[in-house]
Amino acid sequence: MAYLAGPELVAAVSNAGALGTLGAGYLPPDWVEELISRTRALTDRPFAVNIMPHSPHIEAVLEVVIEEKAPVVALGGGDPTQCLPVLKAGQVKVMPVVSSVAAARRMEQLGADAVVVEGMESGGHIGDVTTMALVPQVVDAVRIPVIAAGGIADGRGLVAALALGAQAVQVGTRFVCTRECAAHPRFKERMLEAGGCATRVIGRSTGRPVRCLDTELIRQILEMEKGGQTVDHYFGAGKLHTAAVEGNVEDGFVMAGQAVGLVREMMTAEEVVQQMMNEAEMTINALTRRLAS
Ligand SMILES: Cc1cc2nc3c(=O)[nH]c(=O)nc-3n(C[C@H](O)[C@H](O)[C@H](O)COP(=O)(O)O)c2cc1C
Incomplete structure (x- = not known):
């Protein structure tokens, strides 16, 4: 990771x-x-x-x-x-x-x-x-x-x-x-608070889907993809770094699997x-x- x-x-x-x-x-x-x-x-x-x-x-x-x-x-x-x-x-x-x-x-x-x-x-x-x-x-x-x-x-x-x-x-x-x-404490806290079924998949429209915790940013990106808008600029821009290293879990991707509920x-x-x-x-x-x- x-x-x-x-x-x-x-x-x-x-x-x-x-x-x-x-x-x-x-x-x-x-x-x-x-x-x-x-x-x-x-x-x-x-x-x-x-x-x-x-x-x-x-x-x-x-x-x-x-x-x-x-x-x-x-x-x-x-x-x-x-x-x-x-x-x-x-x-x-x-x-x-x-x-x-x-x-x-x-x-x-x-x-x-x-x-x-x-x-x-x-x-x-x-x-x-x-x-x-x-x-x-x-x-x-x-x-x-x-x-x-x-x-x-x-x-x-x-x-x-x-x-x-x-x-x-x-x-x-x-x-x-x-x-x-090494993850930022806020990244870890988000995961501990997540509970069951708290992940969504974004980026299907880019061909490189990513599973993340369901946050406001992730919901916005999903809406954009549903509306046919391009979301490429969200990917490859260090969004995991933003969340996991900087602790900015609002603007970054809190990548997590479905087992986060466990x-x-x-x-x-x-x-x-x-x-x-x-x-x-x-x-x-x-x-x-x-x-x-
Ligand atoms: C936060 C996070 C970062 C990850 N980064 C990488 C990575 O850099 N390279 C990679 O091959 N897989 C990466 N993965 C996938 C894991 O290596 C692993 O295969 C996956 O997490 C297994 O599924 P689980 O999340 O349900 O345990 C990452 C997964 C998570 C949750």
Whole structure:
């Protein structure tokens, strides 16, 4: 998560036994290098670096992650076709984010080590298909490990994703409301106050839909799109930065997934990971008892 998943959160997640992912977004190469070394100072465990194939700095950022021997690189928004072979040649494990079966197949052919299959319940930029429907279709279509993302915020979601054939899950929204997350306190407060079904999708008219909390600005943009007005100028202008870094949740986009209704309290990242694992174990045990009865 660009701007939000910094060294403190990533190290805390990795130290808790999961794989933290640095949100490198569109940052310049020297900044990415600094984030990696700050993370390394906080954890000896592996972590991933999420980079954007259509970043203006992509070539230099690829050099940095290869030189720094980033354990895993997650390729977010944009076409990863050019980046993937470069990273593989640099001995980096690569997991592109996909939102369709066709894209997952293509990434496997290009040598991806795993795919993050992101359903439209997710926060941020989204595809068209739900996690529930998409994950098993991708599981049937590829041989590489599938990591399910979108709508997973507790142990029940984790078990559901495993039942669909995923090997692991990627969680975004739940980690925003952690003590180590770099988001502005107002951004976190908005999420905690959100309650169920509090997200809307804007930007369908631009071809790059984004799921955000339902705020006055988001309602205005939706009205403009309904009226056929162009809303392109709202996108790519750092609206996540405005909300998440500056704390201006009125003028920025509070990107959040549909599972925001399950985010009810501030925790440490370690508590989130522990709670998910404990809940998953309890869920599996309860299901086993139910099947046996
Ligand atoms: C605030 C926010 C920022 C995000 N930024 C990125 C990003 O920079 N790159 C990326 O690949 N995905 C990004 N995502 C998507 C997450 O990596 C993850 O796949 C998604 O949040 C999973 O769904 P969930 O929100 O239901 O947990 C972002 C999500 C949120 C909520």
